[in-house]
Amino acid sequence: MPSFLRCLVVALVCLGMAVVSRAEKATNDKIQLGDPSLTSGIPGEGVLTKEQIKNWLADERNHRVLTPSLPLGLSVGEKQIYIPEDNPMTRAKIELGRQLYFDRRLSANNTVSCADCHHPDDSYGRGTRFGVGINGQMGGRNSPVSFNRILSKAQFWDGRAGSLEEQAIGPIANPIEMGNTHLNAVKTLAAIEGYRLQFEEIFEDGTTIQNVGKAIATFERTLVTLPSAYDLYEPVLSLRKAFGDDLDDLEALKEDDPVLFENYTSKLKQSQTNPMSESARRGRDIFFTTKGRCSACHVGANLADEKYHNLGVGMEAEQPDLGRFEVTKQQADRGAFKTPTVRNVTLTGPYMHDGSMETLEEVVEWYAKGGFPNPTLSKDIKKLDLTAQDKKDLVAFMKACTSKLPKVEQDRLPR
16 A cells, blocks of 8 residues: 555544544533532623633533533432433533523513523522513413423423423513513524624524523523432431441441441531431421322422322412413313422422412411312322421421522623
8 A cells, every 4th residue: 555545544544533532522521410610601700702702612622512410319310311312411502501591682671581580599489479571570370490400301380391492492482571582582692793603603503592492401401409408318317227226336336347337427427517407307207208298299309200280279269270281181180280399499489380378387288288179189189187396397307408509600691
């Protein structure tokens, strides 16, 4: 073989190896959600400049596909992670979604952003009974939280959006939310050079409403709750259930089984940094047994089954909100709404799909009395035999499910 052909073959082989190597690296760039670097924005201060955006986009690392894992507690649900094949996570896409999430220019009159109904300061709820949109208009349902959505496919109280991508663009064109049109929103973004540069670099087809949804959804998938007192206590409880009295004498355990001693004491020490109260521990037992029946629906890593249930809330009205029925037209779904998470529930009141309950104490009382009787009341809603202390303990347990969320840059947007 002539020398020039040999060199060409070697060059092509090396190029192929480099491409494979980059592809393998891209598909194996593992990250843990909750890492603040994912949501801290493009480095710098003030308004995002074209130069900062170009430098960010020029960094190959920001375009690698990310394989996410979940923090302690949520990690037991990693098999539930849902990321569409056509919308893999990258740092560049997360950052674009972050900007869009906080940008009020997506609304018709530049006054409402996604964050205005799902704000970090309110644990990604809003603290109002109903969502408040453009020109102060109110919807008819409470704003659901936008954290831990990576564990769910269908979105909204009634599940009408089949994905987070679909959900993200719905409010833009809703006349009482952002009051815009998808066409006008895309036109607005395409006229902002900082956005145009990012859309053209991240997506083959540039600025489209579908890509707006993909970017916002990717950002929202990074919003996860960090370990709570409940999460830190669970490993301790598991070991106590497995080894019982063997863990009571730590000196003897250290000598007899140093591996178990180290495992138990390290988990115990971690739990003691954010301990569960005795009341919360009692509440946990009520929550996960037939005494409280809470885990019939509030189950799994996110303490929510992602299904739809009729609790009787609002069903006494002359024209009640029929919830899931409006999507499926199935009679069994009349008055059924998606189970919300118990995680951070102390920070996300008021409660229920209609925001009709101000406190967790009211919520517990509702379940204790067996809801409001109606033809499609969930079979899991039954009157509970709870003492006043039991009810306090349940609230204490829910408080123990409260934790921090990743720090997110809210202000740095393209001019």
